[in-house]
Structure formats: structure tokens, C-alpha cells
Amino acid sequence: MISWVLSNHWYTCYNIDMYIRTTVRKNKNGTQTCYVQLAHNTWNPETRRSEVQVLYNFGRAENVDRAGLERLARSICRYLGPDELLRFEARRDYGTEFGFESSKPFGGAWVLQGLWKHLGVDRILTQLLKERKFQSPVERTIFALVANRALAPMSKRAVEEWVAQDVYIPDLPEIPLHHLYRALDFLLEAEESLQYQVFCQVSHLFNLEVDLLYFDTTSTYFEIETEDDEGLRRKGHSKDSRPDLPQAVIGLAVTRDGIPVRCWVWPGNTADMSVVQEVKKDLVGWKLGRVITVLDRGMASEENLRYLQRAGGHYIAGERMRAGKNTVEKALSHPGRFKTVRDNLEVKEIVIGDGEARTRYVLVRNPEEAEWDKAKREETLDKLKLELARIGELNGAPHTKAVCSIIAHPTYGRYLKTDKRGQPRIDKDKIKAEERLDGKYLLRTSDDTLAPEDVALGYKQLLQVEDAFRTLKSTLELRPDHPSGGTRHRLEDRIRAHVLLCWLALLLVRIAENQTGQTWRTIRAHLQRMHVGEFQFPTARVHQRTETEPDQHQLFKALKIPQPPKILNITTSDCRIT
Structure with a gap:
């Protein structure tokens, strides 16, 4: 058994045959010197007795680094798991008069809740709920669904058990399944107002540059054989290489910082080019001012480009270089030197035609x-x-x-x-x-004020949308009927609400990544090591978290989120203290 004596308390951590012991020696002058040692007992078969074997001498007791010994003990307990770490810390704080009940991951939910409140999503939902007379905690329920997508994506039915047993969410000890579905219904009702108000909050708090928005679409399929006669689940061009299955089309508008500001859902047979006008109309309704929309080649039809220029809007669009278009051929064969800009790009500005018929191109080359x-x-x-x-x-x-x-x-x-x-x-x-086309792509823009470098780099940032889609599909498991990502949603409203949950989760994830410079996978791994333990004392029940690790401290600091209190709540027979 390994036992530690620190600050006049004994702690038993794990059942192995090592322990800390002290020995006392008498000096010639009559004084005594105490030494601290790491030892274990070995069996001597000859004497048939247990004997002490010293493994390491820490030195004189007054010189021993007690804080270092405590860090070592915590490190061992951390290796053994959060339960052992909580037991160790509780014995240090309270002695031995308690019963350890359980522990749950807490750090990830705490950070997501901090971002949730910082963005004001809780206030927005509370305001939207004022006219409704819900008896259930709808705002807390929606947060739990969003946190689940970011931390451990699973079906809506499984979220009920996850909240009760596998995560500690403040002020939400449990949540019945029918409350989850009721919250989804409200979320869809509040979709338009919620997306707009969240965008206003985000753009204000983070000083986002919203004059340049990147838009793209992806598809997500359903494991069913027959498509809907009407509704979202229809067969179409699949970006998941599953043309045999019905799908839905998801649209996402993202800022140059990778922050998703709005999402859309369309039937699976919707062509990319047909949604541009709806997207433009929705964003103009937000009164964003000068907006330059960045589009991939698949959406750059002449009709769409003309529509984007209405009301003073502008575009940056990719051109198909193998389409045989006359102006494209002229642009590709246009003389002139490339100018080197940052990010390993070379650009050449080209203008084809005169007057109103002129077309401005930027030819980009990556060596x-x-x-x-x-x-x-x-x-x-x-x-x-x-x-x-x-x-x-x-x-x-x-x-x-x-x-x-x-x-x-x-x-x-x-x-x-x-x-x-x-x-x-x-x-x-x-x-x-x-x-002739090696390493090149051709861009077309309607904005004469943009420098060629800004046009090239602006289009390159369209990768932010593609990266957002990768996060949605992998980390957040967007697909509504994914075995671990959601119930096998059949109702159109449920599918749309599910996408909204994924959008909110992506919003929190992207902000966390931008502010820390780390991937969400890494952030989540560090945070989920912080657990909350439940301890039963003779007169009270206590919820206490583990100590903050250095990695967790750095994340809290970067995200400007305060560390959670050591004691989350105390419940006595008379009252509950938080």
C-alpha cells in the first residue's frame, strides 16, 4: 500500500507495496534528526519475515519539498484516473469521514458554458422565451444538446442518460427526453431571430470583419432507401460520394476568421447555383453594409453574379478554366508578369473588354x-x-x-x-x-477597389468553409441519422433543428480554436480531465472538482473564462448551497 503523510495527514492512494516512511536518528548532542524515505516491504524467505527496503531517500524532513511530494502523489492519482485524484484531494481537504459516490467530466461543459454566456446566447434564448410559458428549463436543455455535440455526439435519446450520468452541467442534473424534443421545437421556431441576434453579438464582441463572407454548401445523407416525395430527404449530387442515398443540402456562411454566421438547409436535389439568390437576400436583410460574397466555381453562373451585385453588393468568384469560355481564354493567354504576394502566391491582374462590358480577372499561381x-x-x-x-x-x-x-x-x-x-x-x-494551368486558378471580381492580393487571399480563405464542413461532419457528427450522432430523424423540422444545434456547437468550437490557437480535439482532451466528484458526508453531500492542471489553466486564461469554484455545491438535509 502506498501512503503519503503531508501536512500531518495520511492519504492512501492505491494498493501497491510502496509507502512514505520517516526514521529518527539520535545525534551525539542529544538532538534528533528525522529523515523521509520511499520504501516498500519485501519477504525474506530465510528469516520468514517481512523486511523494509528503502527505494529512495528524500533527505531530512525539514528540507523535504512537501509541495513536490504532493504533486507526485497527484500525478500518480491522475495516472490512475480522476476518481483516485478526487479521493486524494478530498482526503487532503476533509480527512477520511466521507464516502466517494462518483465523478463526471466537467471542464469541457464549463468552458462551453462560459463561451455560451459570453456570447449572450443564454440571454437571447431567455428573451425569446418570455412570451412562452414553458415549465421546463428550455435554455439549459438547448445548451446541453449543443454541449453534447461538441463533447460526445450521440442520439437525442442517449443525451438524456448522458446528462444524468456522464457529464456535470451546472443547474441541470437531469433532463427528460420529452423536454429535449420540446426544446428542439422551440429552437426551430426561433431560428431566424436567434441566428441574427447571435451574429450581432459575435460580430460586436470579437470585432469581426463582416465585409467579406464565404459561402459554400455540402450534403449529408440518410441511411434510407426511398426518398421523400416532398421534403428534405431527396437524391441529388452527393458530396459524400453516396448518390444512391437521399440527402439534404447544408449551406454555411463564414467570416474570414472562420466564424460561422448563418446556416441553411435545403432539399437534397437542390443545385448549388439555385441557392445563391436566397442566401444573398437573407444576408442583405441583416444590413451588413458592404458585403463581398466569395463563391466557388460551381456557383458562379452569370445570373448569380448579376444578382450578387444588386444593392451595391460585390463578389469574388472562381472561374472554370477548362470551359472554353472566350473571356477566360483571353485572360489565360494575357501577357504580363506575376507579382509575388504572401502565402506563397503569385498574382496577375487582367482586364478583358472596355466600359460596362469589362471584366476584371486575377490569375493566381502557386509554385x-x-x-x-x-x-x-x-x-x-x-x-x-x-x-x-x-x-x-x-x-x-x-x-x-x-x-x-x-x-x-x-x-x-x-x-x-x-x-x-x-x-x-x-x-x-x-x-x-x-x-499551362499548373498551379493556377482564375478569379473574377466585380469590386475594382480590391487589390489583386486581397482578391487572391480572400478566395483562398474559402477553405475556412471547407474546414468548417469537415468539423461539422467529423467532430460534431452532423449527419442526422449517424448511429452516434443523432436519432434517425425523419421529420423535416427535426432535421432542421439538428443542423441548428450543429451550427451553435461549431460557433463555440471555432471561437475556442481561434482564441487558443489549438484544435478543438486537443482543447477537449485537456478540459475533460477536469472532473467533479460527489462525496457523501454524515450531514451533507458535496460536489467538488479536481485541481486545475497547467494546460487547463492556460486554456481558461486564453478564453478569458474564470476557473470554476472548487466546491460546486453543498446539499445538506436543510438546504442546498452553491
């Missing part, structure tokens, strides 16, 4: 990507040559299935042509045309 494109093409051509050798010469025979397949191949077909006999050949002119 590193150019090398990668070249190496990838050479690898593809080597494989293509092998495929052509396998097919062999047709000698005027009809096309085989293999020939049709390789000509129609999305990658190989880019470098092929067929001769008069229908024989597939590598086209050197097509290879040269592809070489």
Missing part, C-alpha cells in the same frame, strides 16, 4: 502546387500508357468496352484523342494545354 500538378500529371500519363498498351492496337476492329471506358474516363480522357480508325492516342497538344 508549390504547380510542381505537385506536374508530378501528378506525369504519374497519370505513366498509368495511361500502361492502359493503352494493355488495350493494344484495334487494327480497324470495333471499339471494345475497355476503349470506351478509357476515353470516357474523367482523368485519362483529358489527355486522349482518337485517330481515324478510332484508336485512342495520347494528345500532346492537350498535355501542353494542361501544363
Whole structure:
């Protein structure tokens, strides 16, 4: 057994055969010197007795670093788990007159609640709830659902058990399942006002630059075979490579700092280009002032671009370089030198046409990507040559299935042509045309005041949306019928409410990442080591958290969230003290 004597108290941590002991020696002058040692007992088979073996001498008792010994004890208990750490700290604080009941993770919920309150989401929901006469704690319930998505995504049914047994959320010891669904219904009713008010709070608190918004869409599929006749679950172009399953389309508008300011949900057969006008209309309604919308190539139709310029709006849009468009060909062949800017980018400004018909382009080149494109093409051509050798010469025979397949191949077909006999050949002119595009992308903008560098870097930040989608799908498990990510939602309202929960969770996660410079996965791992233990005393029940670790202290400091009190609450037979 290992026992520690610190500050005149004995602590038993774990059942192993090491312990701290003290020995006293008498000096010649009659004084005594006390020494502290780490020892354990060994069995001597010859004497058939247990003997003490000293493993380490800490030195004279008055010189021993007691704080260091306590840190060592806490480190051992932390390795053994939060329960042992809580037992150790409770024995240090209270002696031994208590019963340890259980412990729950607490740090993650505490930080999320701190961000939740700092953003004023609790106040916004409370204000929106004033006209409703709910008996259940709707704001606390919505927070629990959002915290679950960020900390341990699971089904709505499982959240009921998670709140009761697997997490400590202040002022929410439990939550019945019907309260969860009632809160989801309210969340959807308050969608428009909630998103707008949260955006206003976030942009004010963090001084966000909202003149440049990035918009993109993704899809999330459902594990069902039959699509809805009407509603969200419809088959369409799948970005998850599951065209066989019904899906919904999710839209996200993100600031240049990666903060999601609004989300949308559309039926799964909705084309990207058809949603731009709705997005523009919704954002203009927020009176954001000068807004430059950044769009990917898939949404840059002429109709959409004209619509974005209404009411003084502007756009930065990617252009398809292989579409054969006349102005694009002129831009790609336009003479002039590239100018090097930051982030390993080179830019060249190009204006095609005159007067109202003029079009402003910015051609961007990334030297590193150019090398990668070249190496990838050479690898593809080597494989293509092998495929052509396998097919062999047709000698005027009809096309085989293999020939049709390789000509129609999305990658190989880019470098092929067929001769008069229908024989597939590598086209050197097509290879040269592809070489011209290595590491380049072409942007089109309606704003003449933006510097070419800002146009290039602005479009590059569209990756923030893609990163947000990755977080939604992996960390927050967006898919509504994911086995651990949500109930198998069938009702359209439930699906929309589920996406709103994911948006709120992503908002908190992104703010935490921006302020700490760490990934949410790392932040969550550090915070979830802080537990709250429940202890039963003869006259009271106490909830006490573990000590703050250095990593946790740094996170609290970076996020400007105060450390939680050591004692969360005390319940006596007469009252409850928090």
C-alpha cells in the first residue's frame, strides 16, 4: 500500500507495496534528526519475515519539498484516473469521514458554458422565451444538446442518460427526453431571430470583419432507401460520394476568421447555383453594409453574379478554366508578369473588354502546387500508357468496352484523342494545354477597389468553409441519422433543428480554436480531465472538482473564462448551497 503523510495527514492512494516512511536518528548532542524515505516491504524467505527496503531517500524532513511530494502523489492519482485524484484531494481537504459516490467530466461543459454566456446566447434564448410559458428549463436543455455535440455526439435519446450520468452541467442534473424534443421545437421556431441576434453579438464582441463572407454548401445523407416525395430527404449530387442515398443540402456562411454566421438547409436535389439568390437576400436583410460574397466555381453562373451585385453588393468568384469560355481564354493567354504576394502566391491582374462590358480577372499561381500538378500529371500519363498498351492496337476492329471506358474516363480522357480508325492516342497538344494551368486558378471580381492580393487571399480563405464542413461532419457528427450522432430523424423540422444545434456547437468550437490557437480535439482532451466528484458526508453531500492542471489553466486564461469554484455545491438535509 502506498501512503503519503503531508501536512500531518495520511492519504492512501492505491494498493501497491510502496509507502512514505520517516526514521529518527539520535545525534551525539542529544538532538534528533528525522529523515523521509520511499520504501516498500519485501519477504525474506530465510528469516520468514517481512523486511523494509528503502527505494529512495528524500533527505531530512525539514528540507523535504512537501509541495513536490504532493504533486507526485497527484500525478500518480491522475495516472490512475480522476476518481483516485478526487479521493486524494478530498482526503487532503476533509480527512477520511466521507464516502466517494462518483465523478463526471466537467471542464469541457464549463468552458462551453462560459463561451455560451459570453456570447449572450443564454440571454437571447431567455428573451425569446418570455412570451412562452414553458415549465421546463428550455435554455439549459438547448445548451446541453449543443454541449453534447461538441463533447460526445450521440442520439437525442442517449443525451438524456448522458446528462444524468456522464457529464456535470451546472443547474441541470437531469433532463427528460420529452423536454429535449420540446426544446428542439422551440429552437426551430426561433431560428431566424436567434441566428441574427447571435451574429450581432459575435460580430460586436470579437470585432469581426463582416465585409467579406464565404459561402459554400455540402450534403449529408440518410441511411434510407426511398426518398421523400416532398421534403428534405431527396437524391441529388452527393458530396459524400453516396448518390444512391437521399440527402439534404447544408449551406454555411463564414467570416474570414472562420466564424460561422448563418446556416441553411435545403432539399437534397437542390443545385448549388439555385441557392445563391436566397442566401444573398437573407444576408442583405441583416444590413451588413458592404458585403463581398466569395463563391466557388460551381456557383458562379452569370445570373448569380448579376444578382450578387444588386444593392451595391460585390463578389469574388472562381472561374472554370477548362470551359472554353472566350473571356477566360483571353485572360489565360494575357501577357504580363506575376507579382509575388504572401502565402506563397503569385498574382496577375487582367482586364478583358472596355466600359460596362469589362471584366476584371486575377490569375493566381502557386509554385508549390504547380510542381505537385506536374508530378501528378506525369504519374497519370505513366498509368495511361500502361492502359493503352494493355488495350493494344484495334487494327480497324470495333471499339471494345475497355476503349470506351478509357476515353470516357474523367482523368485519362483529358489527355486522349482518337485517330481515324478510332484508336485512342495520347494528345500532346492537350498535355501542353494542361501544363499551362499548373498551379493556377482564375478569379473574377466585380469590386475594382480590391487589390489583386486581397482578391487572391480572400478566395483562398474559402477553405475556412471547407474546414468548417469537415468539423461539422467529423467532430460534431452532423449527419442526422449517424448511429452516434443523432436519432434517425425523419421529420423535416427535426432535421432542421439538428443542423441548428450543429451550427451553435461549431460557433463555440471555432471561437475556442481561434482564441487558443489549438484544435478543438486537443482543447477537449485537456478540459475533460477536469472532473467533479460527489462525496457523501454524515450531514451533507458535496460536489467538488479536481485541481486545475497547467494546460487547463492556460486554456481558461486564453478564453478569458474564470476557473470554476472548487466546491460546486453543498446539499445538506436543510438546504442546498452553491
